[in-house]
Structure formats: C-alpha cells, structure tokens
Amino acid sequence: MFTGIITGVGRIVAVDALGSSSTHGKRLTIECPGAYLDDVSLGDSIALNGACMTVTSLDAAQSRFTIEISAESLARTAALDQTGRVNLEKALRANDRLGGHLVSGHVDGVGRVTQFEQIGESWHLRVMAPPSLAKYLAYKGSITVNGVSLTVNRIRDMDAGCEVSINLIPHTVQNTALRTLQVDASVNLEIDLIARYVERMLGADPQAAGAPAP
Numbered sequence: 001m002f003t004g005i006i007t008g009v010g011r012i013v014a015v016d017a018l019g020s021s022s023t024h025g026k027r028l029t030i031e032c033p034g035a036y037l038d039d040v041s042l043g044d045s046i047a048l049n050g051a052c053m054t055v056t057s058l059d060a061a062q063s064r065f066t067i068e069i070s071a072e073s074l075a076r077t078a079a080l081d082q083t084g085r086v087n088l089e090k091a092l093r094a095n096d097r098l099g100g101h102l103v104s105g106h107v108d109g110v111g112r113v114t115q116f117e118q119i120g121e122s123w124h125l126r127v128m129a130p131p132s133l134a135k136y137l138a139y140k141g142s143i144t145v146n147g148v149s150l151t152v153n154r155i156r157d158m159d160a161g162c163e164v165s166i167n168l169i170p171h172t173v174q175n176t177a178l179r180t181l182q183v184d185a186s187v188n189l190e191i192d193l194i195a196r197y198v199e200r201m202l203g204a205d206p207q208a209a210g211a212p213a214p
Contacts, residue, residue, distance in 0.1 A: 001092045002047050004100035004149020006176045008033045008088040025070040032063050045091040050147030050188040051077050052105025078110045078186035085177040087147040100149025101142040107188045109133050116181050123168040134162035136191035144190035
C-alpha cells in the first residue's frame, strides 16, 4: 500500500528488453536521489508513477535499482517504457503517517492531460479520464495522477470521458515529476480505493454474497 505522497523523483536511465517478442517485458534501471536506497532491500515495493513494482537489484552506492515490468503492465500504464523522470514512493509502513489517501499502486486507467498552466502561484491541471472511471470521480474526491495523491476540484462528463480539474500548489510542482507534464501527455490514474468498494457493494447481489433475500 501507498499514500500518494511522493518520497523522491527519480529517472529511468535504461530500458532493456527481457526477450525478443512483444510478449516479453522490460527491465528498467532507475536512478534515484542520494541515500534514497539506504533503507531499501531486494524484493521491496516501490511505486513508479503510481505503479507498484518490485526491486530486483540495487546498487546503493550508485543510487540505482532495477525492476522488471511485464508486457501486460506496460500495455496498461503510461511512460514506463522510456527514459525520463518518474515519481517514486516507497511502500507504506504500519507506523507511517497517512498524508494522502490509501493507494494500492494498481493503475486503473491512462488519462490524457488537456491543460497544464500556471495561474497565480499555483498550477491548474486538467486530465481527461477514460469513461470507465467516470463513476468513481467526484468533487473533492481523491485521485492519483502518476502516483501523486490529489484532490478533484471540478468534474465534467463528456463524450470522450470525464475531465477532472486539479489545483497544484507550488510545493507539489517543485517536488514531483508532474512539473514536466505537457498537454496531450499520458498519465497513470488510480481512483479512490473506497469508491471502488462502494461501487462493488451497491452493485452486489445480496444472495450471491450470502445475505438473506429481502
């Protein structure tokens, strides 16, 4: 589990194929801030732009680690098959502060940036989410964009999907890889975990769940 509070900004510095066909995944080498790996061990979970990955090797002296990502995961996420900046978050510990919201590290869909511009001291970000995620998005609800826990300020349902408007404070822009976003960029989205369970409960068949029929 994660919180959507980014603990470091890294960079994918190498992408190597794990096989010769499109069914094979990739091995990513990530360079991270100094001392970031001091409390990381092989097999630990680190989220890259919101996608939970497993550390398969690490070199703390060089501040680098590797992960292996399957072809299935590559097909369902954005920008994890190319070099560039990525948001990093280590897995939540039982005694950590829950500063954002509960995040599973499982990408629910890929959105598209429709606006990203500075307004006053803050930044206005608008993202078009896929239609399948629209029912999970609500005013003042939570959404994870490239691993960052954010609050939805406005929603607009459209034929192409659901456009969410988000306000980013300067601290968020300065301390995450969101500052590199551009219009039409693809971003990883994860909807609120609670919304997912509410939808399941409201749509569940009481008899199938073992509850007495009304």
